[in-house]
Amino acid sequence: MKQLLSCAACVLLLAACSKNNSDGPPKEDPAAIKYLTWAGEKNGNTKLDGFSISYNAQNRLEALINSGNDEGMRKWYDNAGNLITSEVFTEDVLSRLHVHYVNGVPDTAVERYFDKATNDKTDAFFLSYTVEGNRVVRIRMKDSAGVKPTTDIHVRYTGENVTSMLQVPMDDQLDTLMYYEWTYGTKKNPFLASKMKFHVAPTGSALYFQSANDQLTQRFRMPGLDIDEREKFVNQFDAAGYPTRQAGIVEGETDSTIIHFEYKQ
Secondary structure, eight states: OOOHHHHHHHHHHHHOOOSSSSSOSSSSSSSGGEEEEEEEEETTTEEEEEEEEEEOSSSSSSEETTTTTSSSSEEEETTTTTTTEEEEESSSSEEEEHHHHTEEEHHHEEEEEEEETTTEEEEEEEEEEEEEEEEEEEEEEEETTSEEEEEEEEEETTTTTEEOOOOOOSSSSSSGGGEEEEEEEEEETTTGGGSSSSSSSSSSGGGGGTOEEEEEEEEEGGGGGGGEEEEEEEEOOOOSOOOOEEEETTTTOSOEEEEEEEEEE
């Protein structure tokens, strides 16, 4: 489960230097929906490192916190179920995103970064969204003055899944261009019950709450720095199609990271 926020932490640091996407939670028999409550590593039946997941009174994702209580995220919503505030934090950095909607569609946002130890603001970015077919297809980031565009994030979808994100710098620093790609199976994402209406958060961890199916592969590229990382996932499922165990295997390595999932209904 360490991969869950490693992508988010990477994007935090670098940023600082569906068919109809109105579905939100899955459209299936509520009695059949499973809510992920814990994900992490085990030794036999003993839990080791992991993340606990909690939900609010409307069964929307409220918090995802690691066992050390120093890494995770928290989320808040409006009455229509739109994400209005999201916090992502690591041991040293806190990111706080506030989203503004017009007629139920994300329009603008501001994301502020803080030194977690001192609570001093270290940076800020102003975001604007391009929405097509009720999906966010581009996130434009501007500098702390809200004037100069710094980055465009282009998002592509296949079915109910995000299949790629291209992060393009606007200042010709092409060594910081980043490209993410994902492929999926036909079974369920363990975070399916937490699926968001819109992909509004620019951090990589938002993917976990924007796709409906089980992840098979992921690829991360920074061509300017000659980085090309690939990982594949082998899942075991319960009778309802929810993953109970996932093996993540990084290309070129022999060891795998085993993640276990626990749910409630």
